[in-house]
Amino acid sequence: MAENCIIITGVTGYLGKAFINELIKNKATKSEIVSGGTSLVFTGRSEEKLAALKSEIKSEIKSEFKNENESRVEIFVKAMDLSSEKSRAEFFAALSFRGEKVKMLINVAGADIQKPFEEYTQEKLLFQCRANFEGAAAMSLYAVQNAAKNAKIINISSVSGIYPMPYFAVYSATKGALTSFSLSLSREVKKRGITVTAILPGAMPTREDIRKQIRGQKAWGKLAAEPPSVVARKSLRAAEKGKRKVIVGVWNKLMNAATKLLPLSLKMKFIEKRWSKISKDAF
Helix, strand or coil: CCCEEEEEECCCCHHHHHHHHHHHHCHHHHHHHHHCCEEEEEECCCHHHHHHHHHHHHHHHHHHCCHHHHCCCCEEECCCCCCCHHHHHHHHHHHHHHCCEEEEEEECCCCCCECCHHHCCHHHHHHHHHHHHHHHHHHHHHHHHCEEEEEEEEEECCHHHCCCCCCCHHHHHHHHHHHHHHHHHHHHHHHHCCEEEEEECCCCCCCHHHHHHHHHCHHHHHHHCCCHHHHHHHHHHHHHCCCCEEECCHHHHHHHHHCCCCCHHHHHHHHHHHHCCCCECCC
16 A cells, blocks of 8 residues: 555546646656555546546556556546535545545546526536535545645636636636635645645636637637646646646736726626627536
């Protein structure tokens, strides 16, 4: 059993896989993983996808290293519905049984549901709130209470959480809450040597519905979008430097700076006009 672990939620998605690739490319992290000192812990909603991903990563590492090194790589997978308290409790129990300390937690999982609020169901509303904020906070609590020395927490938030967004109201509210929570927590745990980094990317060209949305935004969407590989790389770099909040992408940074002095009503009117034409729900 490894002494420490790196946990990634939402690992079967595009960004989750990008984080794995970046971790394995990092010389120091790769050394710890290959030597068996640090295990990889993957979670997502599908047991089948997790098993396939585990096999894929094992094969990739085996092709790069000698068999005796590959056999020491430890990958633990367990399906979890991040929006379910019961499912989270079962996941935490399995982790506690392993007895590993959390070296890094990467909270990727989330639900980017986007539509008029009146079209939600009560079930869909609770799912998005719990997956985007409650689940990430619960994972952070486990990580803080079981942290290894100099542990790092990365919470994937969004630039959509910077301002209230009509027609994206629940998503922007939960991501805004996650950013605020991350910044507050970073101060609380700083004295223990733990860092918490909130990452605020724009849209990422992953699922086809998201690609379609980016195309629909024309130049604006293309300028704001960054591929998962870039988001993962910049996230890990920011965490290594101990940064508390990072907006990913030059365009997103410029837009945030340029709109700070504009009246909120004007910003919301602009958002309403653009986002009222977009609807997506892949969950």
